[in-house]
Amino acid sequence: MDEELITDWFDAYADDVYRFLIYYTSTSDVEDLVQEVFIKAIDRYDSFKGDASPKTWLISIARNLAIDEARKNKRKDWRKLIKSYESKVDISPEDKHLISERKLELHQAISKLKQDYRDVVILRGIEELSVMETATILKWSDSKVRVTFHRALKALKMHVEEVHYES
């Protein structure tokens, strides 16, 4: 892989990978992981077949790295993450607090989901990737993506309620 191509890819997809890692690791401190994703892409470029888009390939690398990272480090910096959602639009401090709390609950609920559900919720629900893109990243069929996403939302609903009552 030459320097020009990796630069192009980085310019085009670094932010997508960055955001995906934020959702997946539930922390905003993911810059090192982003760099690692692109280093892995350089090292494994020979295995990139070109039938998937570079974005889905990079996100699948990011996902694997994030899973490894999650095993190593279970600490989640929720407060820091929520700060990243703070809107610049003028809203009352009360509303701001309410929105932040709701998002925090949602994040906590997502983190409680099992691996498959969390994958599909982040990719389809938050990242808004297409069924086909999600299927490529997770190496699933399109129908499995649809069915699992539906079940994941049901499970997420339950977890959100649990988190809400706990808090």
Next chain:
Amino acid sequence: MSHNEDELKKELKELKTKRSLETEKKETMKMALQKHAKKKRAKSKAKQTFIWFSSAAAILICGILVFQMINNDQITLPADNNQEKEEIGITGDDNKESDEVDILDDGQDNNEAEDQGSEDTANETEDLSPLDFKVDKIGEGTHTILIEGMESEEPVAHYRMEPYGIEYSVDKFLDKYAIEDTTVRYHNDYDVEASIVMYVEENASIEQVFSNLQDDYTGESDGPYTLPEDENPYQGIGQDFSDTPEGFYVYQIEENVLVIQYEYDAEAGDGMPPRLDALQKSIK
């Protein structure tokens, strides 16, 4: 708090942050990645070069080995054949000899083998070595001989013995020939066996060679007698032994002596003497 699916989907979308990497951080990461890509490429190029050279070296070594094997085969095969024939000559195993004869049947193979051998040894010694000796079949024809008192036109093959340049003709009754060291042996595959062995004793006198040959023969004999000079221009002595029957002729040809030894079954008694006479007459 209650969520239906659509509401939940909407909320999930709202979780999508617009955060992006800081520009400065991006540039630093980009530079690090370019450096890594460059390093990786150089490494990969070195690896490919190593693989290429290794493969090329392996192919080259295989090529050299194959070439040497072929080369060795070309050099050693005729020498091995000669050794085999020499052993056969000592043991006198005629059946094995027949097998060898088939290989050298048309004389051409023999010539090629000897040519190859002479190339390899020419610079090593001036002495006659087995590889210098060769017999070329130079033509065919017919000759008329008396068999059982009747004139008979028989096919004949003409040969040249090198490096002496001696030419002679052998009746095709003895249509097989084989080189055995510095000796050529003519014979046939018929039930009635007959053979003629010819070779040259270098820098020798006819008396000395004759005397040595006599020691190898026993039994009742006719001779020794001087061979008629009208047959060929050379001084010759012969002796025939009647038990087997067998015998020999020797000719002084300049400083060398040509030896002809023969042997045949008694059943071939009518045909062999005229053929031997014809051979003697053909020497030049």
